Amino acid sequence: MSRRTRGYVGIWAEMQRQRQRQLEAEERQRRQEARQARAYERRAAQSYREYKQAEAIRRTEELDARVAALQGLLASGCRASAFLPSALMRGEELQSLAEVMDGVARREPDAVVEYFSAALYTSTAWPEGFPRRVAMTYDPAARQLVLDWELPAGDVVPQSKYVRYMYAADQYRETPRPVGQRRALYKEVVAQCMLLVLHELFTADESGALESVALNGFVDGHDPTTGRPDRIFLATVMAERSSFRELHLAQVDAESCLADALRGQVSARPDQLVAVRPGRRPEEVGHRVTTHGDDEEPDLYEMDPIAFEGLVAELFEAMGMRAVTTQRSNDGGVDVHALDPTPIRGGQIVVQVKRYRNTVPPTAVRDLYGTVQDAGANKGVLVTTSGFGPGSHTFANGKPLELIAGNELVDLLRRHGLRGRLGEGGRPGSAPPLAPPPEPSLPDEYNILGMSWTGSVALDVCALVCRGNRILTDDHFVFYNNPRTPDGSVRTLPATAPDKAAICASFDTLPGDADRLVLVAAVDPEVNPDADLSGFTDACIRLLDPSLTELGRLRVSDGRPHETALVLGSFRRRANGDWDFVVGGRGYSGGLEELLRDYGVEVD
Incomplete structure (x- = not known):
């Protein structure tokens, strides 16, 4: 009973919670004021x-x-x-x-x-x-x-x-x-x-x-x-x-x-x-x-829309900004207006709030960018209860946009003394939230694909799990913002010398409808915005077992001037279940975005 x-x-x-929160709030305020004072002096000289x-x-x-x-x-x-x-x-x-x-x-x-x-x-x-x-x-x-x-x-x-x-x-x-x-x-x-x-x-x-x-x-x-x-x-x-x-x-x-x-x-x-x-x-x-301790946190999926926008505004206030929600009509696509008072990096921020259970489409991110431009804001923030695909991250790259997915939102709420959960996962004996699952452990059988090349150009090496020349889903594009497929059969790994990049692949556990694992390389525009692939030479893929024993080497094509993305090659499933490697070589002058569009990833 x-x-x-x-x-x-x-x-x-x-009583104790209030006392502890008060002490922590005073300490946070003290640290914030000290940081602001130091930052102001630093920014004056830097x-x-x-x-x-x-x-x-x-x-x-x-x-x-x-x-x-x-x-x-x-x-x-x-x-x-x-x-x-x-x-x-x-x-x-x-x-x-x-x-x-x-x-x-x-x-x-x-x-x-x-x-x-x-x-x-x-x-x-x-x-x-x-x-x-x-x-x-x-x-x-x-x-x-x-x-x-x-x-x-x-x-x-x-x-x-x-x-x-x-x-x-x-x-x-x-x-x-x-x-x-x-x-x-x-x-x-x-x-x-x-x-x-x-x-x-x-x-x-x-x-x-x-x-x-x-x-x-x-x-x-x-x-x-x-x-x-x-x-x-x-x-x-x-x-x-x-x-x-x-x-x-x-x-x-x-x-x-x-x-x-x-x-x-x-x-x-x-x-x-x-x-x-x-x-x-x-x-x-x-x-x-x-x-x-069974007091329930509010379910963000079930909150009243106005209350949810108010919670997001409260979060921005807790982070040291001034924030207000907009009127329900004629809001110009803005749910919350925020003002970051920090000199230099601060300014006007427009916030859109999406209570989605499925992945936010890239069109929503593009719409936010248009809103930022129309409003003359310094930054746009899209807050959602779900997540974003690689197309959204690719579009936001290099633009004054910030994407906050559901798990990150819950973490921010808790770190700033607010409450919220995603779905039934916050209740004892209930279903988990509709959020990305915990990272699966490595399968029993897998290979490491270590990539090396000469030249100083900084590259992002990525993998696409495909059927033919079409990616299965956006979540099957593995790169730094999506480090693994949903089932964990393909994931990024830290490289071990002499490799400069590494991909872990369990070919036996790839989805049944997948018949290709495509490896691509692209110039990192953040590190080398003006570079091309002319410096990508003497490239190879080392096939390693889990103990890092080299099983073989696969040569790939060199890069060419004016190209910023390259298909290194693809592992293809044959009728008998074996996998063969086919060298690539197709280059793209439009970078990773152009390459991804060829494989069906929605990118603007």
Whole structure:
């Protein structure tokens, strides 16, 4: 039997949340004012280019700071103040608090759960935006607290590693963080969260109510055997008070401590939602299970259109701009007007909002560009609940446009203290949002196609999964803004010397209706806006196995003057299922856009 308490936990939690938000808001304001002062002095002496480069460095430093905070989660959490209920209560509430404490001393399950729920919910050890959803009960005979605690999802680890400013295009480009780094850091975060929950509970236990804690950490997902929405358990541990008190948490390796010292278990691949078998569950104890933290975030798909536009305007306000929504009629294709007061880079911004479930077509991006020109704005921003295809990214490249997809929107909302989710994925036991799926793991069998060439020209090497000379879908164009196909059978990889670019391909798992994998190279207009392919010579493709052992070399055509894109060649599926390589050689003077149009990608 479950129930949702409406007692003092809610009061304590809300008071503590408000206090923490106020402190964090004051700190953000202080940092923002300091940054603005430094930026103003810097811009007075620097050129526009130098300022933009400095901004790229600042954004990179912000990514580094987020990673450092995740790496030091346990150590900083252990330094947070211990739970003191009396410090959170007003004088007239102390009598009620005393009643709760008396119940804890008598080992009453409801009082014990109320008290330790408050300890978790009022803690300042957790970063803003981390989930605090729990199902908890107490076994008085064993003096054991049993709980399921929600862990942060894998996207808590920043997807980007650093940001660089491309002067020729006047744009920033984010370099993805290697998959292995994201995977390792997320596993470390899961282990740290488990240890921090135990630390919070045992530290708050002044009356000795806890002999042990049975803790299961979960995220929302799907049961792989039934496909039904369910909690996916990524870690579990049963910790004795006596054993836990001997640990020096600020110095431990979280994964080793949880697995070896406490004999717990962490998923081998939490980023892929590989589940572990949970230990004792709250519903198995025989006492009532209390839940907290199920307050639902608003579903962005179902919000009133005017409310949704208001939320986007509120987000821009939270980011330090002035923003207002437009009238419903005669708005000229603008949903939100924003003004960035930052000198040099700031100015008028027009914002369009698209509550789509399917990919935004390139026509919407072209329409926004026309609106920016008509309004004389400095920038246009298109915000959507879905995503964008390569045609949209290609059109926006080099233009004063910014595209914000659904997942990025949710992340921005949470980072600035606002709330929103995509579809049913924000509800316990519900379907996931209609958003890109987590990155699939590498297949058992795959090859690495390493590309090398002489010459200093900077190239983007891309892949297209086709049937004949037509791409299957826009999502089957693999490049830096779309680093893998939906099924993960083709993806970009960091190159290993002597290669300058690399593509991973699992030919056995390519879609059944695909019969070609086309490799192309194009001049990077951001790095070499005036270059052509005359410097692309001595090019070859190295066929490698997963251990990077070279299996063979495939020669490709050299580039020619006045051409800025080139078909290197294509792997073609034969009737018997084998794949042969056919050298390309066709060049394009109109760059990657012209090449893509030939293969059916919608590009303006």
